[in-house]
Amino acid sequence: MNDPRPYRAFSENAPQIEFPPQINRLEFTGWMDEQLSWKNTCYIGDWTFVPQIRVKGPDALQLFKDLSVNSFENFPLHRAKHCVQVNEDGKVISEGILFRHDEDDFEYQCGTPQWLRYNIATKGYDVETSFPLSHKLQVSGPTSLALLEKLTATGLRDVKFMAHKRVPLADHDTTFLRQGMAGEIGFEIHGPIQQHDEIWNAVYEAGKEFGIRRLGRRNLMINHMEASYPTGCIHFFNALADDSKAEFRKWVDENPLPDGWRGTAMEAWPYSISTSYTGSWDGDDIREIYRSPVEMGWAANIKFDHDFIGRAALEEEVANPRRKVVTLEFNSDDLIAMYATLFGQGDVIRPFEIPHAPYAMVWVDKILNADGETVGHATFPGYSLHFRKALALSFIDVAYAEPGTEVTVLWGNPGEAQTKLRATVATAPYKQDDRRRDLSAEPALSV
Incomplete structure (x- = not known):
C-alpha cells in the first residue's frame, strides 16, 4: 500500500521522532550564539547516533557497485565518498559516508x-559484516583547522x-575525516565509542581558546539548509515505504537488530530513517515525496560506468531533469503576519518554528506558480540568524529554478487554517561553499 496517510505526523499511527538525545541538550549557549559559530569561530557537534556497518570480503566491492550510483573505478584506500543508493525508479533509498579501509x-x-x-543476506554476497559503534564528532568553522592542529600537534x-x-x-588513535557539513573547513573525528567523552572534552576544552561552541539539537539542520545538504x-x-519494499520490511521484522545497533537511533527507525511527514502536501501516493539524486543536486555522483539498481531511470532523468534543488527565501512581512494571527481574531495559522521544528520529520509544502499550479515542494524550513532570513531547501520544476523567480508556498496542513507565503528562489547552497578550500594556503591563526 502506497497510502501516505499512515505517515502523517501528529496522527495516531506516525509518532514523530525528536532529534536523537545522544546529541545532548537542545541548546548549550543559546541557539543564536551557537548558530553563528560556523561563520565566526567553530563548533563541535555529535553525530554518534548515525549507525554503521563494516563489510569485508571478496564481494564487498561488487556489493557497493551493484547498489550505488557512484563510480568505484578511482576509489583509493584511506578515502571516503558520499555514497548514494536508489530504488528501481532512481529514488534515494540510502545515502551516507563510505570509507575504504582496504x-x-x-x-x-x-x-x-x-x-x-x-x-x-538475501543475495548471496561473499562478505562478512560487523556493526561497530563509534563516535563521530564534527568540528567545523573558520578556526577549526588551527584548533585541531594545535590540539593534536599534527599537520x-x-x-x-x-x-x-x-x-x-x-x-x-583517532581517524580524522575531512568533510565540512556547514560549508566550511571541517573534520569529523572517529574512534571507538568508549573514548567518546574523553575526545569530546579534549576538543571542547582546547577549543575555548578558539571560540568553540557546542551544537545543540535546536540548530541541527540549519547548517544543512544553508549549505544544501538534503x-x-x-x-x-527515503524510498522504503511503498509496496515494492514489502519484502524488505518483512525481512527486517524477522531479523533482530545486531548487538552493535542496540541503543542507537536504529531502535527508533528499524526500517527507515523516514517515519513521518508534515506540511501542505496532500498527495495520495507516498512515492511523490521520494527524491532522486538528480533533483537533490547530486548528479555529479552518478556514473554510468557500471550496472546498478535504478540505472535506467537515472539515465533518463540526467538527460531530461524535471526538478532542481534551490533555496527559497520566505517573505519576512508574510511571516510577521502569520505570527500576528496568534494574537488576533479569526483563524490561527500554524506558526513557523524558530530556528526549526524539533522533530526529525519530512516537511513538504506545495510551491505554487502565479496560476496556482504546484511546481515543486518546499521542505524543512529554518531561520538563519546570519542572513536574517527564513529559508527552505526546496525541489522545484526547472522552469522556475532561476534565482529571483517569485513563487508562493502553501503553508499549513490539510484540514487546518492555511495561508500563502510569498517566496523568492535563490541558489543552493545559499551560503558560499568553502569546505574544499586548499588548506596548504591557509595562514596561521593568531588567537
Missing part, C-alpha cells in the same frame, strides 16, 4: 543501513577533501 574492506555510515544488510593541511588520516588525540527524514522520504 581493497575489500568498507565501512558505510548512514541512516538506513538495513537496506545494505538486507541485500547482503592536517595535507588532508584533501573526503580523505581521512590517523591522528593521535588525548592518548587515543537529509533523509528531514528534506526527503
Whole structure:
C-alpha cells in the first residue's frame, strides 16, 4: 500500500521522532550564539547516533557497485565518498559516508543501513559484516583547522577533501575525516565509542581558546539548509515505504537488530530513517515525496560506468531533469503576519518554528506558480540568524529554478487554517561553499 496517510505526523499511527538525545541538550549557549559559530569561530557537534556497518570480503566491492550510483573505478584506500543508493525508479533509498579501509574492506555510515544488510543476506554476497559503534564528532568553522592542529600537534593541511588520516588525540588513535557539513573547513573525528567523552572534552576544552561552541539539537539542520545538504527524514522520504519494499520490511521484522545497533537511533527507525511527514502536501501516493539524486543536486555522483539498481531511470532523468534543488527565501512581512494571527481574531495559522521544528520529520509544502499550479515542494524550513532570513531547501520544476523567480508556498496542513507565503528562489547552497578550500594556503591563526 502506497497510502501516505499512515505517515502523517501528529496522527495516531506516525509518532514523530525528536532529534536523537545522544546529541545532548537542545541548546548549550543559546541557539543564536551557537548558530553563528560556523561563520565566526567553530563548533563541535555529535553525530554518534548515525549507525554503521563494516563489510569485508571478496564481494564487498561488487556489493557497493551493484547498489550505488557512484563510480568505484578511482576509489583509493584511506578515502571516503558520499555514497548514494536508489530504488528501481532512481529514488534515494540510502545515502551516507563510505570509507575504504582496504581493497575489500568498507565501512558505510548512514541512516538506513538495513537496506545494505538486507541485500547482503538475501543475495548471496561473499562478505562478512560487523556493526561497530563509534563516535563521530564534527568540528567545523573558520578556526577549526588551527584548533585541531594545535590540539593534536599534527599537520592536517595535507588532508584533501573526503580523505581521512590517523591522528593521535588525548592518548587515543583517532581517524580524522575531512568533510565540512556547514560549508566550511571541517573534520569529523572517529574512534571507538568508549573514548567518546574523553575526545569530546579534549576538543571542547582546547577549543575555548578558539571560540568553540557546542551544537545543540535546536540548530541541527540549519547548517544543512544553508549549505544544501538534503537529509533523509528531514528534506526527503527515503524510498522504503511503498509496496515494492514489502519484502524488505518483512525481512527486517524477522531479523533482530545486531548487538552493535542496540541503543542507537536504529531502535527508533528499524526500517527507515523516514517515519513521518508534515506540511501542505496532500498527495495520495507516498512515492511523490521520494527524491532522486538528480533533483537533490547530486548528479555529479552518478556514473554510468557500471550496472546498478535504478540505472535506467537515472539515465533518463540526467538527460531530461524535471526538478532542481534551490533555496527559497520566505517573505519576512508574510511571516510577521502569520505570527500576528496568534494574537488576533479569526483563524490561527500554524506558526513557523524558530530556528526549526524539533522533530526529525519530512516537511513538504506545495510551491505554487502565479496560476496556482504546484511546481515543486518546499521542505524543512529554518531561520538563519546570519542572513536574517527564513529559508527552505526546496525541489522545484526547472522552469522556475532561476534565482529571483517569485513563487508562493502553501503553508499549513490539510484540514487546518492555511495561508500563502510569498517566496523568492535563490541558489543552493545559499551560503558560499568553502569546505574544499586548499588548506596548504591557509595562514596561521593568531588567537
